[in-house]
Amino acid sequence: MPKQSDTIITWFKSLQDSICHSLEQLDGSGESFREDLWDRDGGGGGRTRIFKGDLIEKGGVNFSAVHGQMPEKIASQLGLKENNFLATGVSIVLHSKSPHIPIIHMNVRYFETDQGDWWFGGGIDVTPHYIIEEQAKQFHQHLKSVCDQHHPDYYTKYKEWADNYFFIKHRDETRGIGGIFFDRLNSDINTLECNHAFVKAVGSAFIPIYTELVTANREKKVEAKDTAWQSIRRGRYVEFNLVWDRGTKFGLDTNGRTESILMSLPPMAEWHYAYSPDDNALALKTQSLLKKGIDWVNYS
Amino acid sequence: MPKQSDTIITWFKSLQDSICHSLEQLDGSGESFREDLWDRDGGGGGRTRIFKGDLIEKGGVNFSAVHGQMPEKIASQLGLKENNFLATGVSIVLHSKSPHIPIIHMNVRYFETDQGDWWFGGGIDVTPHYIIEEQAKQFHQHLKSVCDQHHPDYYTKYKEWADNYFFIKHRDETRGIGGIFFDRLNSDINTLECNHAFVKAVGSAFIPIYTELVTANREKKVEAKDTAWQSIRRGRYVEFNLVWDRGTKFGLDTNGRTESILMSLPPMAEWHYAYSPDDNALALKTQSLLKKGIDWVNYS
Numbered sequence: 242m243p244k245q246s247d248t249i250i251t252w253f254k255s256l257q258d259s260i261c262h263s264l265e266q267l268d269g270s271g272e273s274f275r276e277d278l279w280d281r282d283g284g285g286g287g288r289t290r291i292f293k294g295d296l297i298e299k300g301g302v303n304f305s306a307v308h309g310q311m312p313e314k315i316a317s318q319l320g321l322k323e324n325n326f327l328a329t330g331v332s333i334v335l336h337s338k339s340p341h342i343p344i345i346h347m348n349v350r351y352f353e354t355d356q357g358d359w360w361f362g363g364g365i366d367v368t369p370h371y372i373i374e375e376q377a378k379q380f381h382q383h384l385k386s387v388c389d390q391h392h393p394d395y396y397t398k399y400k401e402w403a404d405n406y407f408f409i410k411h412r413d414e415t416r417g418i419g420g421i422f423f424d425r426l427n428s429d430i431n432t433l434e435c436n437h438a439f440v441k442a443v444g445s446a447f448i449p450i451y452t453e454l455v456t457a458n459r460e461k462k463v464e465a466k467d468t469a470w471q472s473i474r475r476g477r478y479v480e481f482n483l484v485w486d487r488g489t490k491f492g493l494d495t496n497g498r499t500e501s502i503l504m505s506l507p508p509m510a511e512w513h514y515a516y517s518p519d520d521n522a523l524a525l526k527t528q529s530l531l532k533k534g535i536d537w538v539n540y541s
Numbered sequence: 542m543p544k545q546s547d548t549i550i551t552w553f554k555s556l557q558d559s560i561c562h563s564l565e566q567l568d569g570s571g572e573s574f575r576e577d578l579w580d581r582d583g584g585g586g587g588r589t590r591i592f593k594g595d596l597i598e599k600g601g602v603n604f605s606a607v608h609g610q611m612p613e614k615i616a617s618q619l620g621l622k623e624n625n626f627l628a629t630g631v632s633i634v635l636h637s638k639s640p641h642i643p644i645i646h647m648n649v650r651y652f653e654t655d656q657g658d659w660w661f662g663g664g665i666d667v668t669p670h671y672i673i674e675e676q677a678k679q680f681h682q683h684l685k686s687v688c689d690q691h692h693p694d695y696y697t698k699y700k701e702w703a704d705n706y707f708f709i710k711h712r713d714e715t716r717g718i719g720g721i722f723f724d725r726l727n728s729d730i731n732t733l734e735c736n737h738a739f740v741k742a743v744g745s746a747f748i749p750i751y752t753e754l755v756t757a758n759r760e761k762k763v764e765a766k767d768t769a770w771q772s773i774r775r776g777r778y779v780e781f782n783l784v785w786d787r788g789t790k791f792g793l794d795t796n797g798r799t800e801s802i803l804m805s806l807p808p809m810a811e812w813h814y815a816y817s818p819d820d821n822a823l824a825l826k827t828q829s830l831l832k833k834g835i836d837w838v839n840y841s
Contacts, residue, residue, distance in 0.1 A: 273617060476806075484790070515577070
């Protein structure tokens with residue numbers, strides 16, 4: 242019988258494969274993902290896959306599985322004794338060319354030590370350049386239905402966690418419309434298999450969710466004011482990822498593979514002093530909706 | 542007799558005034574600085590001044606003087622007891638439109654508490670999109686001559702400090718060609734007046750240094766490959782400022798005025814996966830010179 246962690250790693254790899262295949266189809270440009278295989282000093286490595294097409298201006302779908310002796314600093318941050326660890330997962334960020342299609346992010350991950358500690362983590366969140374309320378509602382209803390099939394508390398708890406996590410404190414605004422975020426999922430009442438089933442369901446929801454967002458928005462006409470606003474929102478995405486995102490900071494601080502970590506940054510971004518999109522009603526509306534605690538599922 | 546800190550504040554304000562005036566002249570577009578006055582909850586405030594012209598695509602020359610009760614977190618970081626503090630200074634970042642003109646940064650600052658602690662800090666550093674070795678040498682010789690008039694050890698010590706401070710750890714490269722950086726300047730052998738005199742000399746060196754860099758490069762022809770490379774270097778500037786710069790992090794973490802702090806970000810930046818400027822010999826040379834410990838004063 243294979244080790245449990247081998248089963249999880251195999252599943253993450255197959256998730257990366259199927260998502261890459263689906264995205265190539267959805268993009269429709271005929272472009273393929275570029276793959277870079279890399280090894281980590283100390284153990285393990287990854288498959289970084291990067292895409293540039295017609296629909297997706299810059300996207301990364303990364304798999305990694307790293308293992309070895311845990312650095313003392315990390316053990317102390319996690320509240321663990323020094324030991325051998327395994328960390329594996331899939332991370333995705335897609336920057337669409339059209340300002341009408343949201344930026345999307347997904348991460349699913351698994352961690353274990355040779356002392357018997359283990360947990361899952363992950364989430365999906367969406368950063369529309371323009372928030373369309375009906376689409377935000379559908380997105381959250383989709384996530385709720387995924388969560389509800391596994392635990393009645395998951396959606397409420399993980400939606401709130403995402404609101405708090407994807408928050409740009411120095412702007413007092415959320416990164417987007419949130420989604421779900423969870424960490425250290427290791428239920429007393431459930432088994433590892435049950436927790437893995439939830440993580441699989443989250444991973445499998447990515448393509449249907451993104452396809453819905455793309456289909457609803459890809460034919461919309463792009464004007465100069467839309468592209469200008471997109472550049473500003475991309476700047477905020479950079480600010481979140483470099484200033485506040487714990488995953489990014491952790492990676493950069495522990496000599497992770499920089500190009501794989503920073504695939505999350507947009508192809509370009511702009512910063513203008515005290516920018517306000519005064520001529521753009523939908524941008525102003527979007528700004529007003531970048532806050533925590535909106536009950537999107539019941540939004541009306 | 543005015544308090545010592547009043548004298549310092551008055552000098553910083555006059556430095557801001559004279560630098561803004563000189564930059565408007567140097568730019569030559571007829572544009573003026575935009576000024577925003579702001580107050581800080583808890584005491585003090587600032588004069589944020591932002592410029593957009595022909596030479597300078599985005600520039601900020603900011604003065605602030607904030608005071609009040611020191612937050613516990615900051616007192617602990619500084620190794621001080623909780624007390625009342627005053628922090629004042631001038632901060633400058635200029636992003637030139639031409640890729641042939643470096644990005645320049647200067648900061649001069651003074652800090653004191655009502656317990657009798659006080660110190661100066663500051664520095665000047667330059668981030669050329671293209672490193673021209675002769676210009677790097679002249680820049681460092683200029684800084685050395687400023688330092689040598691105040692203390693024989695200052696240049697060597699503060700040049701090394703700048704190399705270590707303006708370092709993008711996750712890229713294993715320096716931000717640019719460095720310069721000088723110093724903090725907690727409070728000499729046992731010198732008086733506050735002597736230390737202030739050094740800080741004045743650093744502040745007064747800014748316009749001559751920048752004018753020299755502008756004059757040497759402003760007529761150079763700009764090609765598409767130069768602008769492409771500039772966008773990448775601006776991305777690295779963003780990475781340094783948001784991931785590693787302690788001043789930026791401190792400001793964002795303590796509810797500083799976000800628009801004043803982030804004036805340091807370039808007007809635009811780009812990120813491309815695993816970018817390499819293969820067609821651009823000067824860019825490749827620049828990359829090879831982004832390292833610590835180059836003896837620019839004696840470079841040959």
